[in-house]
Amino acid sequence: MFVGVGASRVCDLFKKAKESAPCIVFVDEIDAKWMVLKETLALIAATDRADILDSALLRPRRFDRQVTVDVPDIRGRTEILKVHASNKKFDSDVSLEVIAMRTAGFSGADLANLSNEAAILAGRRGKAAISSKEINDSIDRIVAGMKGTIMTDGKSKSLVAYHCQACLY
Known part of the structure; x- marks a missing residue:
């Protein structure tokens, strides 16, 4: 329902979830964003990068269950x-x-x-x-990986570097 939307829409989602409690909220790509929920909300989250999750997120009583889903047979x-x-x-x-x-x-x-x-x-x-x-x-x-072209000019390298830096924020 709220795929690829801004923070305000996500806040609306959690507001509706609290009003509708008990309910389930599923968050995909939890490694990119997370929050602590209390009371009668259930948070179901998915990530393919559990190795980079914030340690605060993994402390006891944050998540009661962890289910690993392997790649398909x-x-x-x-x-x-x-x-x-x-x-x-x-x-x-x-x-x-x-x-x-x-x-x-x-x-x-x-x-x-x-x-x-x-x-x-x-x-x-x-x-x-x-x-x-x-x-x-x-x-x-x-x-x-994709067959790429060699970047020899400095302008192309700079543009890619700026783009990659922007992706980190």
Whole structure:
């Protein structure tokens, strides 16, 4: 309901939650933002970076339970791929089961990224459907990173440095 919104909308969310208590509030990416809730509110939060959480957040009585959800198995990856493939056209030689076998260790977000990246590549290549070539290139891109260009001019390096610095705040 409040995905990608500013702080005032999030404050409204918690105000509504207190008025509606008991209730559950789910916060994704808790490593990026957190707050302590009291009384009859339940906070359910997710992160893929528990290693960088503030130690104050992890003190006793802040969270009663911690549930670790591992990356999906082959069956789970196949089902996730089906969801992300439902609105995309694939060549007849593309098998979601084969893709699932090749993507061990991929999270659901990685699989969504793979599907979207393959669609973008197919579009850039002027294809009407995603082929095995786009899937293979997308897997390589996700695993090994994008093929970049070498920055030799100082202005480009400065712009990237400013951009990266701004992302930290």
